[in-house]
Amino acid sequence: MKHLDVIVIGGGHAGAEAAAAAARLGARTALVTLRADAIGVMSCNPAIGGLGKGHLVREIDALDGVMGRAADAAGIQFRLLNRRKGPAVQGPRAQADRKLYRLEMQRLLAAEENLTVVEGEVVDLRMEGQAVTGVVLQDGSEISARSVILTAGTFLNGIIHIGDQRQQGGRMGDHPSVPLAQKLAALDLPRGRLKTGTPPRLSGRSIDWASLEMQPGDDVPVLFSFLNRAPIARQISCGITHTNEATHDIVRANLGRSAMYGGHIEGVGPRYCPSIEDKVVRFADKTSHQVFLEPEGLDDDTVYPNGISTSLPAEVQESYVRSIAGLQNVVILQPGYAIEYDYFDPRSLRPTLELKSIEGLFFAGQINGTTGYEEAAAQGLVAGLNAAARALGRDPIHFSRSDSYIGVMLDDLLTRGVSEPYRMFTSRAEFRLALRADNADQRLTPKGIALGCVREDRRIAFAAKLDLMEQAHAALQARQLSSRDLAGTGITVRQDGARRSGFDLLSFGEEARETVESLFPDFAALPAEIREQVAIDALYAQYLHRQEQDARLLQREEETRLPTDFDYPAMPGLSKELALKLARLRPDTLAQAARIEGMTPAALTLLLAHVRKARRNAASA
């Protein structure tokens, strides 16, 4: 039997990132997945990033993860979303060539020294008491490891629905993972069913492109990785069309035949990814919806029609799709479908994504109730780093709501659980102005360097960037200007006698940029991206300053861990209701406890007091 540090089950987006992260940290790692050539497959839309999601990819990249680099290599159309809004809410997005993405992901994993890929189905976990010690494969072989990460995605008891037809499947063309799902059921973890859907795939040749509005990518593409500057693949445009009344009539007339509306599905679906059935029912007065036609690859005829996912029978899909402008003669290559799958209540997890009840077993990705490649990959990164840390006897690695979207997502999942598939939005981050896609490296790369999961090339590039940033700040602080100095420069300031540095002046926004650069030539001489970044920092400086106190308080509470064996009901002073909630949810930190509904400042003080007491007792014992 092979003995390893970390085993990752599943080669989806969570699994790939987890395996790469564990290996980077120096753990001997195996990635066990059903098909090695399916590593990095995008089950649904051929795109990476977006609002909130793009932030996650940048953070993964800042810790030297693989998603950003693979997306850059495969990107065939780059667009920075919200380009005309503030930089804090801009999110990079790229449409990816499916095949290029898969191949690049497989290449990146193959290049990891400590990583081996094993093809096979995991059917059972090896356990010793309440700790996991390895996995059992379908052929009966076993692999042992100190940490195991499960990233089975939509495969656990997956059921695919098309109209009233249902079949077992992990996604179209793949078997579900049933034996493992049964074993997991026996672990008695709280779980539920969720669902999601995907649109039919169309043949590009059968689309009347000439009649459609086309959307090109950005003139100046913004990439994901801090290490990349320009796209590699040829760039393409997407088509835009719209549904119409006729489309809606067809959908409406066939609602009873939809898997979702015919009552065949028990799982809960995401509200922000409504099927065409949902759209027609819930927004009955809207007569048209936008549909993006996204080519799935440069040498692939398949087109992904973004906006019309469905679980209607195949023949109904054909007739409603053909009612749409430009698609009158379209050929469906693969019908749309809905999929239902098991997920586990993420409130059973620690902030490392290790289960509270089973040592050494980590969960990441869609099985934790999230949706989306980026959410999956970000969790994979966290689980991979922590599984490796555990195996190597190192301290757990934590993320905070105040340092990353990763921290926001973990905290949301762990303290609230999910009631529908969880997706990242920028509005979930209360420190949104500080947690930007542009500064993900400054927020997280130092942490990665300290941990040892960041490689030489990135370390050097990052150090060089920091050096330039320092030069920029020094240049801007070199002179302090009064309102008189500024007269006639185009910047008007209050006559308050205050002297302002170049940095202060940059906070006046885009209009002040040119003047500042003419007044501070040393600053103007620096590379454009450095100037850009400093200008963004200046724009938000006063807000960041105001939030600092909140962030510090939060960090302190996040660092205060609550013992797992606290006897809450026996704590005098806690209301019974609160004590029961605490006993049930077992928050890991004071910060998590603070977000429990009904929690009072006084009760937090009491918890803190008990933490102190427990610590003192432990020290004197």
Next chain:
Amino acid sequence: MNTIYALASARGKAGVAVLRLSGPGSHAAVAGLCGPLPEPRRASLRRLVKDGVELDQALVILFPEGESFTGEAAAELHLHGSLAVVQAVMQALAGEHGLRLAEPGEFTRRALENGKLDLAQVEGLADLIEAETEAQRRQALRVLSGAIGRRAEEWREKLIRAAALIEATIDFADEDVPVDVAPEVLALGHAVLADLRREALGGRAAERIRDGFEVAIIGAPNAGKSTLLNALAGREAAITSEIAGTTRDVIEVRMDIRGLAVTLLDTAGLRETEDQVERIGIDRALSRARMADLRVFLISDEALPGIEPEDGDILIRGKADLGGGGVSGKTGQGIAELIEEIGTRLLERSASAGVITRERHRLAIERAIEAMESAMSEVEKGTARAELAAAELRIALRALEALVGRVDVENLLDEIFSSFCIGK
């Protein structure tokens, strides 16, 4: 680290009121009011002056860092115990940079964090906390029912809608959402802003009138409540006003008991009834009585439907003139003792209610106004600054949390998904 302050003694017309300050700015803040500082740990008499107006003659005591209850630099002001004086000094402090009103339990928490609290004392915290949570529950209940509650509910809806509109244009920019949400956001925001401004202005003047405890007198219809109320009001206390409700549910009498403003509520006689209109009256009386700070139950032989005495309520026999002890409105027997008892119990409770809460609300409203004003001006500057408008709106919402309840991102998302067809 912020410097915090709060009233440390029970409120009411006691001889002395102790205001406590803790944090790095505490000594400077005191110096701002009294000029040259006394030596540490030495009680000294000082005149407290703000903007040329004398607020009080007070005993001032300073504690250096490491030698105070919290372990931080701290100070105590022993003021004359009138509400007006306490209020004036607290307002003076509120205007100081870096100072804020302490959160409930915050002094204790700081003491704990700085290792100043003997851990044996921790168990003792429990009682304090129990009392505090009970007071908070009641407080929340009172705010969220009645007139201010209804207004708070309206603010809540408008603010959620406004924030959701902005967030929708941020998080779903590449989808089918209305491009220009500014007119609706501005209308919603300005409506709330106008209300808040009115509240902030009216708040201070009305505070003294509204500021007070409610004591409900509860009993069956023939238990002798009205005679008792008249006796209470007529003999020992001055009636400041008498308002007969438009319905016959609740009659209020305001009086002054041991320096506290107290409103006595004479609730409608409680009994089972078939009459629809009377039923409504009784329900209203019951809910009012449940929310009162204290209940006086006049016990008679008839059972009382729908309400149970809580810990700390007063139970007493009525119509004592008919023999058997208790209190009688007719002969005056037991009235003085009852007033004494009501006063004692209210003073006990006053520690965690009253001024602090009101002051907290007033400050919260002021902070919210400031943030809302910035939010509106950011909205006017256009969508390029949407994230800044959203940030200000969030600050306003957080400030108003105690009034409108917590609004979190799930509320915003609910609003977004119910109004817009979003999703590709």
